[in-house]
Amino acid sequence: MFVSGQTENQYFRLVDSADIHIDTSSEKALSFLEAIPKPIEDFIPGRVAEYYALKALVHDDFNEYTKYHQCSILAIKYAEKEEDFCIAGEASVGIYSNMYFIGKHDAAYEYLAKAREYYKKCDYKYGLIEVTQVEAYAKFLDGDYIACNTFLLSELENYKSIKDDAYYYMFALYMLTSNYIYLDDFKNAHKYFDEFKTLKENNTIAKYNYFSFEGAIHSCFADVFLGKKEIDSTHFYLQNSSKLVDYMSEDALRDYYRLYADVNKYEGNIENTKVYIDSLVLLQNKIHGRTIEASFEVNDSLAKAESELIAQNEKKTFNSFLAGFIVVILLLLSLLSLFYYRKQKSKLDTYSRETDNSLSYLKSNNEQLATKVYGLEEYIKNLKKEVKQISRTECIEHQKEKIKDLYKNLHINSSTLLDKSENHLDLVNELNIEFFRKIEEIYPQLNKSEIIICYYLFMGFPNKEIALFLNTTVRSVESRRYRISKKIDLVNTDTTLVEHLQNTFSSTLKGFQVD
Structure with missing residues (x-):
């Protein structure tokens, strides 16, 4: 290859x-x-x-x-x-x-x-926690609210103790709040809903996930109050849901339209009822259409696989036949050697020409691809100029601040750096050339994204700032740190990744000043 x-x-x-x-x-x-x-x-x-x-x-x-x-x-x-x-x-x-x-x-x-x-x-370390929490979610889906709560409450402190990924705690609070709503225990429902709200500004949680769960909780309140015929309370919670409709999953959106249709029907507002029923139908049609499209694509994949299998079987049958034919030809070779030689030579010439044409076509396509990739790499040149300016800063703390400013400007003025096929490592490797040369020499098994994270850790940036630089989540950075430690055999040692990097590459900081 x-x-x-x-x-x-x-x-x-x-x-x-x-x-x-x-x-x-x-x-x-x-x-x-x-x-x-x-x-x-x-x-x-x-x-x-x-x-x-x-x-x-x-x-x-x-x-x-x-x-x-x-x-x-x-x-x-x-x-x-x-x-x-x-x-x-x-x-x-x-x-x-x-x-x-x-x-x-x-x-x-x-x-x-x-x-x-x-x-x-x-x-x-969080794998088994994820397995146990998804078992509680199964009870939640079954509507077995008491069993779900029993399990969640027994593990709630464990979820809360996970500071570098608060999603587990947020998800547990979402299920507890919803369960108590449907158990008609509003005291506990509001207790855990208030605790849920304290996670709104938590940096380890994606805003989309938080608002999606919050919208679903408001819809749960509205559903229960509609069943009680308490229409004012129903409208209150539906209005809260309306503010979060852009974050709702399709299941939650379907419940939202249904609730609005039902409450308008109860109030005798037929026109509004029709509007929400029409919205519900459009959503269902969209989901149905996407399901059909996905089924067709899967069927196409299966049909392609079947065709390839048939082609392989036909090729095997042909090869078996050809082997037998060659045996017969060998037996008759003493009589037909000259004729057979000329016939096979003609076939080989034809096959050779077809093969040369195919190789020329592939070569042409590869050259075109290389040209396109080269054009994309031109984008990096202007950004490198600013990186060189940062590399001349001798004070490490000032350099760190300038790196933050660089990434802040990139996030504001560009959709994303990697949208333009930029190699992130090419941007930062001139900040400390000796570090990147040495780490690639010692740990060739690390890919470039892992080397970037090693550099930021070596420079003293916390996970939250590294996640900001790479436009990802703290959880993703933590996962990559574990992979790096595993690759360089630090998992079962007492030395942390940061300590190892600082001990191994401290010599690359010569020439820099520390405030």
Whole structure:
């Protein structure tokens, strides 16, 4: 295969870019993934499982459950080959939730058991917590509110203690609040809703997730008050939901339209009732259309696989026939040698010309691709000038402040740096050239995105600021730090990653001043 060196790293960068954008824009993440040529196994060896795991998250965000399931299965398949058991665990948990939701409980629990085993192999500290919380979510979906609350309350302090990823605590509070609403226990419902609200400004939680859950809670209140015929309270909570409608999932949006239709029907406002029923129908048609489209695409994939299998079987049959034919020809070769030689030579000449034409076509396409990539790299030149200015600053603390300013300007004035196929490492490596030369020499197994995180940790930036620089979440940075520690064999030692970097690369700071 011709993919190697820089070409291979180029496609790895597309996977890194998709990972950076997955929490903020599924559309951008998908565009990076779709830019990787097929077959992807040849272009991103060792990261195919990550590719399918990211693609599954995209389809989950789009509520394309058939595609989500298909990509999750492929993520598990390749994760086992690549021995990336954390990805296998995440994909298994996702399939569990999906299958449980559609009523296939026995099959769902098989995947949950697999997830538990995968997480034990990868030593991901929150893996088993995620497995136990998703079991509580299953009770939540079943409407077994008491059993769900019993489980959540027994684990609530554990969830609260996870400071670097408050999502687990927020999700538990969302389920507790909703459960108590439907149990008609408004005292406890407001207690846990108030606690939920304290997480609004938590930097480890994506705003989209927080507002999505908050909108769903307001809809739960409205649903219960409508059942009690307390119309003023119903309107109050529906108005609160209206402010968050842009963040609602399609399931929550469907409940929102239904509630507004029902309350207007109760009040005798037929025109408004029709408006919300029409909105509900449009939403259902959109979901139905997307489901049909996804089914067609999956069927096309299956048909393609079947065609390839048939072609392979036909090729095997032909090869068997050809072998027998050659045996016969060899027996008659003494009589037909001259004739047979000329006939085969003609066939080989024809085949050779066809092969040369195919190779020329491939070469032409590759040259065009190289030209396009070169054009994209021109974008980096102007940004490098500013980086060189920063590199001349001798004071480390001043340099850190200038790095923050650089990233702040990039976030404001550009949609994203990586949208323009920029290599993030090329931007920062001139800040301390000796550091990047030395770390690539000592740890060639680290990819460029991991080297960038090592540099920021070495310079003393906390996870929150690194997440801001890379336009990702604190949780994502923490996950990558664990992968780096695993790659350089620090997982089972008493030395932290930051201590190791500072001890190993302190010599690269010669010539800099420390305030």
